[in-house]
Amino acid sequence: MQFFIEVLVGGLLSGVMYALVALGFVLIYKASGVFNFAQGAMVFFAALTFVGFQEVLPGWLGLEADSSVVFWLAFLLAFIAMIVLGIATERIVLRPLVNQPHITLFMATIGLTYVVEGLAQMTWGANVRGLDLGIVDEPIAWLMDNYEIGVSKFDLFAAGVAASLVALLALLFQYTKVGRALRAVADDHQAALSIGIPLQTIWRVVWAVAGFVALVAGMIWGARNGVQFALTFTALKALPVLILGGFTSVPGAIVGGLIIGASEKLAEVYVGPFVGGGIEGWFPYMLALAFLLVRPEGLFGEKHIDRV
Amino acid sequence: MLYREAGQFKATYAEDSQIFPIRQDKIGFWVLMLVFGVAVPLLTNEYWLKAILIPVLIFSLAAIGLNILTGYAGQLSLGSAAFMAVGAFAAYNFILRIEGMPFLVALVLAGLTAAAVGILFGLPSLRIKGFYLAVATLAAQFFIVWALVKFPWFSNNSSSGVVTAQDVTILGYTFATPEAKYVLTFLIVSFMALLAKNMVRSSTGRAWMAVRDMDVAAQVIGFRLMRTKLLAFAVSSFYCGVAGALYAYTYIGTVEPEGFNLDLSFKILFMIIIGGVGSIMGSFLGAAFIVLLPIFLDNVVPVIFGDSLGAGFVSNFQLIVFGGLIIFFLIVEPHGLARLWQIAKEKLRLWPFPH
Numbered sequence: 001m002q003f004f005i006e007v008l009v010g011g012l013l014s015g016v017m018y019a020l021v022a023l024g025f026v027l028i029y030k031a032s033g034v035f036n037f038a039q040g041a042m043v044f045f046a047a048l049t050f051v052g053f054q055e056v057l058p059g060w061l062g063l064e065a066d067s068s069v070v071f072w073l074a075f076l077l078a079f080i081a082m083i084v085l086g087i088a089t090e091r092i093v094l095r096p097l098v099n100q101p102h103i104t105l106f107m108a109t110i111g112l113t114y115v116v117e118g119l120a121q122m123t124w125g126a127n128v129r130g131l132d133l134g135i136v137d138e139p140i141a142w143l144m145d146n147y148e149i150g151v152s153k154f155d156l157f158a159a160g161v162a163a164s165l166v167a168l169l170a171l172l173f174q175y176t177k178v179g180r181a182l183r184a185v186a187d188d189h190q191a192a193l194s195i196g197i198p199l200q201t202i203w204r205v206v207w208a209v210a211g212f213v214a215l216v217a218g219m220i221w222g223a224r225n226g227v228q229f230a231l232t233f234t235a236l237k238a239l240p241v242l243i244l245g246g247f248t249s250v251p252g253a254i255v256g257g258l259i260i261g262a263s264e265k266l267a268e269v270y271v272g273p274f275v276g277g278g279i280e281g282w283f284p285y286m287l288a289l290a291f292l293l294v295r296p297e298g299l300f301g302e303k304h305i306d307r308v
Numbered sequence: 309m310l311y312r313e314a315g316q317f318k319a320t321y322a323e324d325s326q327i328f329p330i331r332q333d334k335i336g337f338w339v340l341m342l343v344f345g346v347a348v349p350l351l352t353n354e355y356w357l358k359a360i361l362i363p364v365l366i367f368s369l370a371a372i373g374l375n376i377l378t379g380y381a382g383q384l385s386l387g388s389a390a391f392m393a394v395g396a397f398a399a400y401n402f403i404l405r406i407e408g409m410p411f412l413v414a415l416v417l418a419g420l421t422a423a424a425v426g427i428l429f430g431l432p433s434l435r436i437k438g439f440y441l442a443v444a445t446l447a448a449q450f451f452i453v454w455a456l457v458k459f460p461w462f463s464n465n466s467s468s469g470v471v472t473a474q475d476v477t478i479l480g481y482t483f484a485t486p487e488a489k490y491v492l493t494f495l496i497v498s499f500m501a502l503l504a505k506n507m508v509r510s511s512t513g514r515a516w517m518a519v520r521d522m523d524v525a526a527q528v529i530g531f532r533l534m535r536t537k538l539l540a541f542a543v544s545s546f547y548c549g550v551a552g553a554l555y556a557y558t559y560i561g562t563v564e565p566e567g568f569n570l571d572l573s574f575k576i577l578f579m580i581i582i583g584g585v586g587s588i589m590g591s592f593l594g595a596a597f598i599v600l601l602p603i604f605l606d607n608v609v610p611v612i613f614g615d616s617l618g619a620g621f622v623s624n625f626q627l628i629v630f631g632g633l634i635i636f637f638l639i640v641e642p643h644g645l646a647r648l649w650q651i652a653k654e655k656l657r658l659w660p661f662p663h
Contacts, residue, residue: 035439096639103384106439107581108638110574114631122624236570239443247439275458282454285447289432292444296436306524 007269008262013155015261016162017224020217021238022245022253023166024210029247030186031206033102034094037109040235041116042211045085047218047227050078051131052124075215082211085116090203117232126229131222158220165216166254169209173250178205186248240288246298255299260284311656327505345494349487357486358559364592364599365490365497366554371579371591372504373547378577379586380508381540382520383433383441387448388548388576393568394422394452395549396556397462400471404464411476415496415553422549423542425452430541434534437523449570456565463565470564473557489558496554500547505588507543516540517586582637584646593645605629 021043028036053074061070093108173179184192185202193199221231241260245252267283297303311332318324328334348361374388399418403409429448433441456462456469463469476483476492483489507513515536518526527533556563575598583594605626641647 093635093639100638100642102438104638104642106384106442107577108635110577111631111634111638114627115635116631118624118627118631122621122628126620126624236446239446243440243443278454278458282447282450285443285450289444289447292436292440293432296440298440 011262011265015257019257022241024213038112041113042214043218044231045120046215047222083208086207128228240284246300249300252300367595370551377544381516387445389568389572390452391545391548392552395552399553418553419546419550423546426545584644587646590646
């Protein structure tokens with residue numbers, strides 16, 4: 001039983017990290033109807049930029065490498081880089097493709113993936129780098145002593161970050177002027193345009209916010225597994241999370257992430273041995289597929305009614 | 309001046325529904341066939357055949373397969389490489405396990421196996437659409453590759469699933485030289501391309517296009533959605549499966565499941581985007597473009613920037629150019645190279661007069 005709980009909690013917490021990546025997808029899809037395949041590349045780009053600045057800043061400013069000034073300055077600079085990337089994407093890729101079919105935009109973001117990956121590695125090099133957030137990846141002593149359940153401090157921290165990020169986004173969406181405009185655009189582009197909401201500004205804001213989410217996700221994933229090219233694959237894991245939760249729902253991304261994270265770990269531990277292991281790679285997709293057969297629009301997606 | 313259809317009258321329905329109704333096109337087509345079928349294998353060297361022409365042909369076939377599914381029937385798929393893997397490993401097992409199995413029969417059986425798997429993974433398309441379906445096809449991609457690695461039976465117990473293709477023998481003749489392999493590939497691909505061209509011009513193809521344009525409307529006017537969609541999945545997977553078998557037998561020789569990864573699926577997707585979604589000829593143009601581009605960049609980038617940059621820079625630069633070109637194509641010509649060719653033809657009909 002303890003082992004089961006341990007696996008379950010570990011899965012739930014890693015699901016939170018999937019949800020973080022999925023969140024970026026949902027934001028962009030909601031606001032612009034673009035299925036942004038480049039989100040994974042953005043996570044990689046953000047993490048690499050952050051680590052890169054962390055490396056070069058002490059030399060430039062003459063500071064200690066582990067001072068908090070360097071940390072926050074690198075964070076700020078990486079965020080600015082993500083904003084620039086978002087604005088450039090809007091200007092160069094999305095604006096000329098307005099009114100094209102969704103599939104065209106989707107394929108354009110696959111192209112964008114290659115550009116962003118190439119750009120990131122060209123600027124900062126392709127070495128695997130460590131990223132230290134100052135939180136050790138070890139079990140919480142209190143839980144270990146009293147219940148003999150190992151829950152990593154780091155995972156808990158990641159969950160906390162994800163929760164506060166979602167809360168922040170919810171506040172932004174619900175109570176600010178920009179948030180209202182965002183929701184209006186998500187509802188209906190043309191109606192939003194007709195009452196004077198500047199569509200392009202909104203898109204830039206959304207891409208910047210998605211860039212911020214990518215930065216946070218990249219830092220947490222990077223601290224976990226090292227900043228390396230494999231980070232881009234985490235985006236692929238976010239896809240079943242998305243279809244499970246529905247493309248348009250922020251809570252869906254979180255719940256979907258939890259379900260995928262928990263079930264993939266449980267399946268790996270309890271079903272994996274019977275078929276030779278390594279089923280983590282495809283199990284989430286099969287789960288999402290089976291789920292879609294019952295609810296084609298995902299858990300929280302909007303029900304789509306076809307009209308001729 | 310030369311490309312003019314004046315004076316070419318069509319007196320029968322058969323003449324009216326030809327693939328190439330204009331005489332100049334017909335001549336051009338046969339010239340192309342002669343050049344690529346006879347002149348090229350006689351004149352080019354081994355490098356060109358092995359590294360460029362054979363892969364272009366094989367990827368063209370895979371691109372036709374994906375084009376049938378995505379371009380004609382409108383079902384976005386990100387799993388075409390997996391169906392190629394099914395074809396490659398099915399052909400290997402048929403030839404290995406059945407004594408005296410003829411190569412061409414094995415090829416067809418490999419295609420049929422891929423088609424069966426394709427139908428299985430096409431079933432969700434009856435319920436889900438668009439991006440949801442695209443993600444669902446990723447399940448096929450990951451699951452099939454995993455299964456081929458995990459179950460050693462598929463690769464005859466070789467380590468990590470690597471298999472070496474047997475000799476290709478038809479009626480006692482062994483296709484061993486690159487020239488022979490090229491001609492064989494060329495014949496098979498041309499035949500299947502012709503078949504595909506006729507299929508998309510027939511009632512089957514029209515049903516696919518109706519479903520692509522709006523499936524609810526297609527259903528209302530009486531197309532059976534299930535049949536049409538699953539047929540698209542089956543035919544598409546058949547083409548990808550045959551392409552995969554050829555990939556193993558006439559191109560690479562030694563394949564492993566991991567070689568048919570998501571990157572390859574994306575590559576095939578790019579071929580149809582750049583070549584032209586919903587165009588058989590576009591599949592060939594796109595495949596040629598995607599195969600030639602990295603070779604071109606490999607040769608050009610060091611010349612422009614000097615050798616001092618190192619392999620890492622070149623490969624990253626390639627990534628950027630590759631992605632940039634895809635975006636560029638989508639913006640400038642969403643209908644791909646095939647559309648450019650059509651525009652050129654229309655211009656040619658008037659040339660050199662302005663109207």
